[in-house]
Amino acid sequence: MTTKKAFKEQLFITAAVGLIYFLFLVPMSSLFALLPGTEVRPGSFIPPAAGIYFGMPAAIGVFAGNLAADIFTYRTLDLPMLFGSLFNFFMAYIPHRLWYATDRKHLKQNLLVYDSRSLVKYIAILLYSSVAAAIGVSYSMLMFAEVDPGNSIAQLFLNNFEFGLIFGAISLMLLPKGNYKPMLPEEIFRSKTASRFAYFLLLLPLIIFAQGLFSEQGFTATDAGLILPLISVSLALGIALLPAYRPEASKDSEMLKTSIRLRIFMYFITAVMLIAFTLLLVFFGFYSKVEPDTMRLWNVTYIAAGISLNFIMLISAVILRNMEKKITVPLYNLARALQTEDHAKTGKDEMDVLSSAVDFYSVSMEGDENTTDEYKLYIGLTDKDACEQLVTVEQARAVLGHICLDYVQGYMADETSGGWLDKGNNKIQENTLVFTILGATDEQIYGIADESIVALNQEAILIIKNSRQHEFYRGSLIQ
DSSP states (O other): OOHHHHHHHHHHHHHHHHHHHHHHHHHHHHHSBOSTTOBOOGGGGHHHHHHHHHOHHHHHHHHHHHHHHHHHHHSOOOHHHHHHHHHHHHHHHHHHHHHTTSOGGGOOSSOSSOSHHHHHHHHHHHHHHHHHHHHHHHHHHHHHHOOOHHHHHHHHHHHHHHHHHHHHHHHHHHGGGSSOOOOOOOOBOOOHHHHHHHHHHHHHHHHHHHHHHHSSSOOOHHHHHHHHHHHHHHHHHHHHHSOBOOOOOOHHHHHHHTSHHHHHHHHHHHHHHHHHHHHHHHHHHHHHTTOOOHHHHHHHHHHHHHHHHHHHHHHHHHHHHHHIIIIIHHHHHHHHHHHHHHHHHHOOOHHHHTOOOEEEEEEETTSOOOTTOEEEEEEEOBOTTTSSBOSOHHHHHHHHHHHHHHHEEEEEOSOOOOOOEETTTTEEOSSEEEEEEESOOHHHHHHHHHHHHHHTTOSOEEEEETTTEEEEEOOTTTO
8 A cells, every 4th residue: 555545545544533533422421421520421432443453543532533533522621631632532542553462373364353252451541541641631620620639530540441341342343344454563573671660650640539539638620630630651662662563464364354253253252232322221211210310310320331231241251251162163163174274175285295184173162263363284194213104194193183172173184194204305204294273372382292202202393383393303302
């Protein structure tokens, strides 16, 4: 993509996000005003969802949309409004940076929320960004309308978190199905010291707010004028010092996008979110008949919805985890095995012409998986002491099958053939078993290799990771 075309696309995203956010905010400020300076915000899902997906262009759009809505509503522009919009920007951009700075191993190029692990990651990031934004906005409201942050923080947080959780997760499942791909950050590697300092800076606003909350002096507008720039700089520096990892392109990601596993996950989460939102509306409808005070009505509604929603999500995460472990991941891995087998029949590279593989598609015994890495293990059948083949291919396959099942569970293809790896000529000859393993971790692979070396009396096993990294592994006891 040319620089000019990329700039136009980013400008369009900024304008579109800003306009959508503005249109969500303006009607609510007159229909459902809460504390002075804020209102019920169902549009709060836009900053985290658009921010994670589109990055900086979306964050700028959120800033512009919030500022335009404030100016339209209050017919003025002052410093607290600018800070309030700035913390809306942070609510969009912090999730984007945290998403690509954490859980590097499970990042997917064109998928975001796609399983229970990524859902928990989204909830954790949303939780932090909602608190950080609520802290900044509460100080802005103290300057704007003398609303004590201690009285506003819970409502501001729930305003952000509940709608972000209900609609944000659904948005991040649906966005990859559209025409726009996620905005990926440039890869940035940081030292451990820099990363730790970044996380300290991101936690600093929470520490400052807690100090004000529990101090005898409490919160004052003068303090807010000093604290707002401080925590803004702290968050900006923290974001800048975070590492950024780009997910690698993978055929697995493309297959996962159309898999039954993803569809089951999407249907389940969408149903859960809609049920939670329906319960929120039902509770609001009943309680509004007995509570005339709008402020108290929404406070109680948010608290009740927050407790019930978190409880529902906790149960859902547990159910999803068990579904993935017992049903969806094994089905997905079986489909992947069949697809790989079809590809093997239509075209093989030079090395595979001389051998067919024992394909082992797996998840760990705890249900953890690593679908992005592919390992090939070349295991010779020639005994290192006798210098001849002492076991048949069938016997060796049975031994290795039992070893693998001690570490991983999944599907094993029936095909196998002989051959051994000539290190000097770098080619397959006779008397070698070739395993292709997906869904295992490095630790599991080395465990399988260790036991295979002992069981089959080998000098070493060739491990090839993702067709790029080659290692003649001699076993942990020898090394």
